[in-house]
Amino acid sequence: MHYSQQFSGNDYASSKVRNSGAVLTGHFGIEEDPEMHSEFYIDKATLFSEPQTVFSLGRQLKDRLLNPDDIEVIVAPPPFGLFVALPLGIEMSCRVVHIDEHQNKLFVRRGSRRLIDGRKVLAVDSISISGGKLQTVSKLIETLGGEVVERAVLIDRGASHPAYATMNNRPTSLLRANLRILPRSECPGCIAGIKLSNEFGFASKRHGMMVEDSL
Ligand SMILES: [Zn+2]
Numbered sequence: 640m641h642y643s644q645q646f647s648g649n650d651y652a653s654s655k656v657r658n659s660g661a662v663l664t665g666h667f668g669i670e671e672d673p674e675m676h677s678e679f680y681i682d683k684a685t686l687f688s689e690p691q692t693v694f695s696l697g698r699q700l701k702d703r704l705l706n707p708d709d710i711e712v713i714v715a716p717p718p719f720g721l722f723v724a725l726p727l728g729i730e731m732s733c734r735v736v737h738i739d740e741h742q743n744k745l746f747v748r749r750g751s752r753r754l755i756d757g758r759k760v761l762a763v764d765s766i767s768i769s770g771g772k773l774q775t776v777s778k779l780i781e782t783l784g785g786e787v788v789e790r791a792v793l794i795d796r797g798a799s800h801p802a803y804a805t806m807n808n809r810p811t812s813l814l815r816a817n818l819r820i821l822p823r824s825e826c827p828g829c830i831a832g833i834k835l836s837n838e839f840g841f842a843s844k845r846h847g848m849m850v851e852d853s854l
Contacts, residue, residue, distance in 0.1 A: 696813060
């Protein structure tokens with residue numbers, strides 16, 4: 640695949656992401672679905688380490704929204720949703736509410752509830768494959784009395800997933816990734832007997848490194 644074909648939707652954003660060094664090639668497991676593998680990995684830690692890139696991408700997402708003037712508050716989940724929500728909130732002059740995560744459960748702080756109750760809400764995340772996290776976020780917002788008028792992500796990776804690409808109601812996105820995701824049985828890396836990369840990903844899961852608090 641030619642590098643210029645890895646993403647579609649916005650040429651400027653596409654070149655920014657490609658040049659960030661965040662798109663890696665190798666043999667990777669998909670965190671959201673352990674049965675699926677890919678030759679490509681988008682390393683969020685690298686992508687979101689450059690403030691200029693992060694802010695220019697986040698601000699551009701506004702142009703993709705269906706009804707940006709209707710939105711009263713942007714709500715974003717960890718770990719990287721806030722990196723998109725903050726520049727977007729500046730561009731749209733609206734509040735941003737951060738969702739916390741503890742032991743794989745999403746929750747909001749007490750002070751956030753009144754910021755969501757009765758408001759029209761945009762739910763935003765960084766990169767989505769199945770859209771599952773944004774669905775959970777939407778449920779949480781509705782439980783708190785907010786109305787989710789739109790869901791949006793910077794990069795929609797589900798476009799390259801055989802099951803998710805055909806799902807209705809996909810989130811609005813700045814970029815659609817054409818980075819192939821395959822079942823393990825069809826994965827070229829597995830067929831060639833190549834070990835899965837464990838250099839990137841979530842520190843608290845099977846990848847990466849946990850550093851104990853020594854204080
Ligand atoms: Zn594989």
